[in-house]
Amino acid sequence: MLKLYSYWRSSCSYRVRIGLNLKGLEYEYKAVDLLKGEQFSPEFLKINPIGYVPALVDGDFVVSDSFAILMYLEEKYPQHPLLPSDLKRKAINYQAANLVSSSIQPFQNLTGVKYIEEKVGADEGDVWTKTHIEKGFVALEKLLKDYAGEYATGDEVFLADLFLAPQLYAAINVINLDMTQFPLLLRLHEAYSKLPAFQNAVPEKQPDAPSS
Numbered sequence: 001m002l003k004l005y006s007y008w009r010s011s012c013s014y015r016v017r018i019g020l021n022l023k024g025l026e027y028e029y030k031a032v033d034l035l036k037g038e039q040f041s042p043e044f045l046k047i048n049p050i051g052y053v054p055a056l057v058d059g060d061f062v063v064s065d066s067f068a069i070l071m072y073l074e075e076k077y078p079q080h081p082l083l084p085s086d087l088k089r090k091a092i093n094y095q096a097a098n099l100v101s102s103s104i105q106p107f108q109n110l111t112g113v114k115y116i117e118e119k120v121g122a123d124e125g126d127v128w129t130k131t132h133i134e135k136g137f138v139a140l141e142k143l144l145k146d147y148a149g150e151y152a153t154g155d156e157v158f159l160a161d162l163f164l165a166p167q168l169y170a171a172i173n174v175i176n177l178d179m180t181q182f183p184l185l186l187r188l189h190e191a192y193s194k195l196p197a198f199q200n201a202v203p204e205k206q207p208d209a210p211s212s
Helices: 009-024 040-049 065-077 087-103 110-119 125-145 159-175 182-194
Strands: 002-006 027-031 055-058 060-062
Touching: 002 009, 009 065, 009 159, 040 055, 055 065, 060 065, 065 087, 087 125, 087 159, 125 159, 125 182, 159 182
Parallel strands: 002 027
Antiparallel strands: 002 055, 055 060
16 A cells, blocks of 8 residues: 655645545555654655655655655556646646745745744744745736636646645635635635545644644
């Protein structure tokens, strides 16, 4: 069985959980507590030397980084394709996914925000995070306006949606971002809330989530 090393609030892990759910793949959830520093334990560093989640173990093969994991799953388990056959829409999926993973999410990373708060000021972490999320969301609204249907790039769920859903969840539920300025993204967030594969991947439903 597949093993997923994950942290309940990690948006990168969240993407992979959605992908696994969409493809109907069973997996063993291996919790890594980032607040306790378990990602830097000798045991986990053998799995992913950089000390980040997620990491996927498939037999004797290990792959880390959410993008790499999802592409691996796409090649090995072709059921419910994560990419459209249309070349242009495929490119837009890559672009939207990379915009989230490289131009938004790193700026809300726990390590980076903590560094900003320590070096600049305790209140600056939230300002830093919101500034970069808003900048990215402005770009995504413009990028997707000519491609979106029910979901980000049409009427089927694809890779872009897997990256957008966790980022939207964090912006709305953790950062408390005003989403009225992003009507397209807000509509997508509402659409994702109706999909079991997405809802079963939300942070509060994970085994390591704190009990309410």
